[in-house]
Amino acid sequence: SRARSRRYKLPPSVPGLPLIGNILQAPHDGQGPYLKRLGDKYGEMFTLRYGRATWVVLNSKRVVHELLEKRSAIYSSRPKLPMAQAIISRGHRMLLMEYGEAWRSQRRIMHGILGSNKRDIFRPFQETESKALLFHLLESPETWYSLLGRFSNSIIMSVVFGRRTTRNDSSLSEIYKVQEEFVPYMMPGASFVDAFPILANIPFLKGLQFWRRKGDALYERTKGVFQRPIDELRLRIQGGTQKPCFMTEFLASNAHSFSAEEVAFIGGTLIEAGTDTTRTSLLGLIAGTAMYPQWIHRARKELDSVCGPNAERLPTFDDRQDLPMIQAAVKESVRWRPANSQTGIPHCLIVDDEFEGYRFPAGTVFTWNNWGISLSSDFDEAERFNPDRFLGDDIDKVTKGHLGFGAGRRLCVGFGVAANNLFIAIARLVYCFDIEQDRVIPITxxxxxxxxxxxxxxxxxxxxxSLAHRELIERECRSAALF
Ligand code: HEM
Known part of the structure; x- marks a missing residue:
């Protein structure tokens, strides 16, 4: 280990205990703010150790760009996370696959359905579900937060499984539950076994592996949740009621040689990756608008000149070029308060590398301090929800200028679909609704x-x-909401 420390040089380390390192320091909740506090203290890059695993946290847009983007050929693998991937996902979650052929072939499939040439497939569903969202908000504004989740989930369910999501859909609650338990396992120091992966490979110790019981139970539940839409789809095919969709084509195609479980995880990954990320971005949009309403006046000037000052019609995708404030708000809603990837999603370096005097060994884990960078001096008045910051040349490039969609070759494969989900929802929400803080209970x-x-x-x-906007929603959105 002394030879190793002579050969390599890592950024400042956060002090921890011998052997286990920083493992007892990671909080169970609020991991993003925790990494922000460390970043404020230790600087642009710092090192955390969890047993045998070394994590370098990137704490500025600059170093993320230099390493994860410019050197993405060697910074695009995933670390071994025995709990999240080997145990809970049995190696099937594409999000956590190491850089290699299995990941590449699944990424190609995802790209085939989510890539820029296929985005038109999503549009009718984004149109319909955003209309349903407006109508549901009119009918039951007190359930506003769960309506955002239904909207996000129903779009991806329609494309992948050919069915819409109802309010109080039990399959959606099940997805949320497994995701809520799974996401923290991708964060630094989440599981003891990630620090000592060798423990997971000792068969005679299996009975003593206290983490395994929890992981196995979550795997069983996840498998069930991911398998259920496929079983329901097969029943609809048998009953002759199934519409063509991604999964009907995928199951009928002989081109792939995936096991039944792999197919369930491909469908499940699309649904889980495509639902909660959009929901939490919209939570940001609504909170940000209520707290910092200045931007909405300029957005409405654009919307009113395109759709009429008196609720003449709803905005559509064809209005995009005339609505730069809405395009900017899409990016700001992904930047402002990241939730699902608050500590980034870990990348892994596959060969030794040198950077600005540091020497990193292959296998070092790199994550970007997503919450911390979003709230850092990399952004002017970062605390404020202020879409204006994104007005300018890159307005059409939804991944540029922030790190909400990640970086390099692992960049979110669904970013175009996500941006369109957000564009149509934000344009219609802001055109039709006032969004205000409750004076008694302010938002924090x-x-x-x-x-x-x-x-x-x-x-x-x-x-x-206004009354005119209410009538517009009743006129144009009712049929989308009744199904
Ligand atoms: C606002 C919405 C979204 C946000 C903020 C978001 C964010 C992210 C982030 C941060 C990553 C990891 C990137 C990295 O490791 O560098 C990611 C990966 C991924 N996202 Fe998204 N995402 C969103 C929507 C979607 C949608 C709608 C889909 C598909 C339906 C999707 C599918 C995926 C997949 C499959 C990956 C794994 C990529 C890989 O590991 O190669 N995402 N996303």
Whole structure:
């Protein structure tokens, strides 16, 4: 180990205990703010140790760009996370696959459905579900937070499984529950076995592996949740009621040689990756608008000149070029208060590398301090929800200027679909509704929104802008909401 420390040089280390390192320091909740505090103290890059695992936390847009983006050929693997991947996902979650052929072939499939040439497939569903969202908000504004989740989930369910999501859909609650338990296992220091992966490989110790019982139980539940939509789809195919969709084509195609369980995880990954991320970005949009309403006046000027000052029609995708404030708000809602990837998603270096005097060994884990960077001096008045910061040349490039969609070759494969989900929802929400703080219970955003989607994350008042806007929603959105 002395030879190793002579050969390599890592950024400042956060002091920890011998052998286990920083493992007891990671909080169970509020991991994003915890990494922010460390970043404020230790600087642009710092090192955390969890047993045998070394994590370098990147704490500025600059170093993320230099390493994860410019050197993405060697910074795009995933670390071995025995708990999250080997145990809970049995190696099947594409999000956590190491850089290699298995990941590449699944990424190609995802790209085939989510890539820029396929985004038109999503549009009718984004149109319909955003109309349903407006109508549901009119009908039951007190359930506003769960309506955002239904909207996000129903779009991806329609494309992948050819069915819409109802309000109080039990399959959606099940997805939320497994995701809420799974996401923290991707954060630094989440599980003892990630620090000592060798423990997971000692068969005679299996009975003593206290983490395994929890992991196995979550795996069983996840498998069930991911398998259920496929079983239901097969029943609809037998009954002759199934519409063509990604999964009908995928199951009928002979081109792939995936096991039944792999197919369930491909469908499940699309649904889990595509639901909660969009939901929490919209939670950011609504909180940000209620707290910092200045931007909305300029957005409405654009919307009113395109759709009429008196609720003549709803905004559509064809209006995009005339609505730069909405395009900017899409990016700001992904930047402002990241929840699902508050500590980034870990990347892994596959060969030794040198950077600005540091020498990193292959196998070092790199994550970007997503919450911390979003709230750092990399952004002017970072605390404020201020879409104006994204107006300019890169307005059409939704991944540029922030790190909400990650970086390099692992960049979110669904970013185009996500941006369109957000664009149509934000344009229509802002055109039709006033969004205000509750004066008695003001919104606080000092920690990420809860991943438990059944919790009302804050109090807010959402009401139609005028009688004309209410009538527009009743006229144009009712049929989308009744199904
Ligand atoms: C606002 C919404 C979204 C946000 C903020 C978001 C964010 C992210 C982030 C941060 C990553 C990890 C990137 C990295 O490791 O560098 C990721 C990966 C991924 N996202 Fe998204 N995402 C969103 C929506 C979607 C949607 C709608 C889909 C598909 C339906 C999707 C599918 C995926 C997949 C499959 C990956 C794994 C990519 C890989 O490991 O190669 N995401 N996303």
């Amino acid at each position: 955003v000092d920690k990420p929104f809860p991943l438990d989607a059944d919790i009302e994350p804050y109090k807010v008042i959402i009401k139609p802008r």
